[in-house]
Amino acid sequence: MADSAEISNSSKNFEEKPSLCDFCGDLRAVLYCRADSARLCLMCDHKVHSTNQLFTKHTRSVLCDACNSSPSSIFCSTHGSVLCQNCDWESHRVSQSTVHDRRPIEGFIGCPSVAELLATFGFDELGKKKKNVLRSDGIEDSENFEFSDYLIWETPSVVSLDDLISSDGSDHNFQATGIPPLPKNRNTVCGQRKEEILCQLREMVKLEPGCDQDKQDVEPSSGYQSLVPDRACRQLYTSFESKKEPTFFPYEENTFQWYNDGHEDADESLPNTSYQSYFNTDCLVPDKDPEVDPSLHCEENKHVTPSQNPVVAEASQIFPKVAPHEFSSQHRDSAITRYKEKRKSRRYEKHIRYESRKVRAESRARIKGRFAKVDR
DNA sequence: ACGGTGAATTGTGGTCCTGCATATT
DNA sequence: GAATATGCAGGACCACAATTCACCG
Numbered sequence: 229m230a231d232s233a234e235i236s237n238s239s240k241n242f243e244e245k246p247s248l249c250d251f252c253g254d255l256r257a258v259l260y261c262r263a264d265s266a267r268l269c270l271m272c273d274h275k276v277h278s279t280n281q282l283f284t285k286h287t288r289s290v291l292c293d294a295c296n297s298s299p300s301s302i303f304c305s306t307h308g309s310v311l312c313q314n315c316d317w318e319s320h321r322v323s324q325s326t327v328h329d330r331r332p333i334e335g336f337i338g339c340p341s342v343a344e345l346l347a348t349f350g351f352d353e354l355g356k357k358k359k360n361v362l363r364s365d366g367i368e369d370s371e372n373f374e375f376s377d378y379l380i381w382e383t384p385s386v387v388s389l390d391d392l393i394s395s396d397g398s399d400h401n402f403q404a405t406g407i408p409p410l411p412k413n414r415n416t417v418c419g420q421r422k423e424e425i426l427c428q429l430r431e432m433v434k435l436e437p438g439c440d441q442d443k444q445d446v447e448p449s450s451g452y453q454s455l456v457p458d459r460a461c462r463q464l465y466t467s468f469e470s471k472k473e474p475t476f477f478p479y480e481e482n483t484f485q486w487y488n489d490g491h492e493d494a495d496e497s498l499p500n501t502s503y504q505s506y507f508n509t510d511c512l513v514p515d516k517d518p519e520v521d522p523s524l525h526c527e528e529n530k531h532v533t534p535s536q537n538p539v540v541a542e543a544s545q546i547f548p549k550v551a552p553h554e555f556s557s558q559h560r561d562s563a564i565t566r567y568k569e570k571r572k573s574r575r576y577e578k579h580i581r582y583e584s585r586k587v588r589a590e591s592r593a594r595i596k597g598r599f600a601k602v603d604r
Numbered sequence: 605a606c607g608g609t610g611a612a613t614t615g616t617g618g619t620c621c622t623g624c625a626t627a628t629t
Numbered sequence: 630g631a632a633t634a635t636g637c638a639g640g641a642c643c644a645c646a647a648t649t650c651a652c653c654g
Contacts, residue, residue: 582615588646589616597619598643 247296255428258421259288260299267291270345270428288336293419294319300419303333310419342432 249257249269257267273288289299290310298312304319310333311319580586593600 580616582647585614585616585645585647587616589618589644592617592644592646594618595643597617598641599617599645601644 247291256421256424258291258425258428260291260297261288267297270425271432274432289333290419290421290425293421300333303419308420342429345429345432 247257247267249255249272250266252269252272255269255271257269259268259270259273260266261268261273268288289301292298292300292312292315293307293309294311294315298315300310300312302311302313302316303309304311304316307319589599593602
């Protein structure tokens with residue numbers, strides 16, 4: 229395991245010579261902003277990228293555990309480290325004898341709150357553990373981490389539906405081709421900086437005034453509404469209503485990390501739980517686009533019962549209620565299959581329905597591109 | 605059920621305009 | 630950082646033949 233030793237040495241460098249934040253020069257840098265070419269701590273990252281809308285579009289990644297100076301793009305579970313492309317190549321070039329479980333990791337954009345950062349770094353397990361401790365001990369923990377269970381991690385908007393669906397890696401431009409998606413447990417995507425990130429997050433919790441509000445907003449007692457990814461749903465709705473493809477698809481666990489709805493035994497990613505919510509609340513919506521899975525609709529019609537709305541009733545017949553576990557596997561697969569089929573037949577080029585009209589239009593008199601009247 | 609008629613709607617392509625993003629000053 | 634210049638994408642516009650639809654005998 230010479231390669232492991234190599235990484236260990238690299239991580240030793242990280243331990244011995246921690247890079248400080250380029251902004252404050254005080255805390256350890258844990259993120260790298262490509263646009264700014266800067267290494268930042270979490271708090272400075274928040275400061276810098278919340279100043280205006282343009283800055284929120286900067287993509288940030290966790291710093292490479294090995295070189296400590298580049299954005300990571302690969303997670304090696306064998307090493308338990310996140311690596312930039314160069315270090316990944318260097319370390320795994322010499323370790324061809326060993327098959328390492330490596331997966332691509334993505335940065336994030338926007339100005340995430342503490343809760344969103346928790347989710348981004350995959351600290352959901354932490355939240356669950358803390359909840360268990362609370363219940364067994366009956367002691368209220370002063371930390372706010374457990375509420376992250378009810379928040380979602382919003383993926384960068386640049387991820388398209390195609391990217392998410394094509395698990396075969398045929399179309400997208402992920403840097404690490406042939407590398408399987410992230411596991412459901414993304415707890416380790418922050419690599420060997422886990423403790424440092426947690427420490428900085430704790431500091432942010434103390435300083436972030438909206439945390440309590442967040443916690444209220446996502447209180448499990450608030451029921452279904454709070455569990456539905458509102459923003460995501462709205463996005464889906466606008467997509468469906470305009471008969472467009474949704475810009476993202478909350479299916480693949482390598483891109484989204486969803487949190488359970490408070491059931492301790494529900495160790496499933498949110499796609500499943502969200503479907504449970506949709507179906508358990510009679511959330512059936514007529515499918516405007518017959519190729520779009522109606523199960524993806526939610527919220528707006530969740531209070532409409534089939535008896536109240538004939539269209540919903542019709543949809544209920546076409547898409548009868550299914551058990552959550554049944555939907556999560558069977559229907560998910562069929563939905564993905566249908567989408568793939570649709571994608572195959574998708575036509576981007578202009579489709580001429582009437583060739584005669586085309587010939588006519590090409591031969592018509594024009595004035596500045598517009599059709600002109602013909603005097604007879 | 606069938607055919608005829610008239611009204612309403614659809615679809616076609618080249619150019620211009622507008623808004624947005626990025627680069628430059 | 631602000632102002633300006635540039636490039637690009639998408640939509641609007643136009644007339645009219647083709648098509649669709651409703652109605653009538």
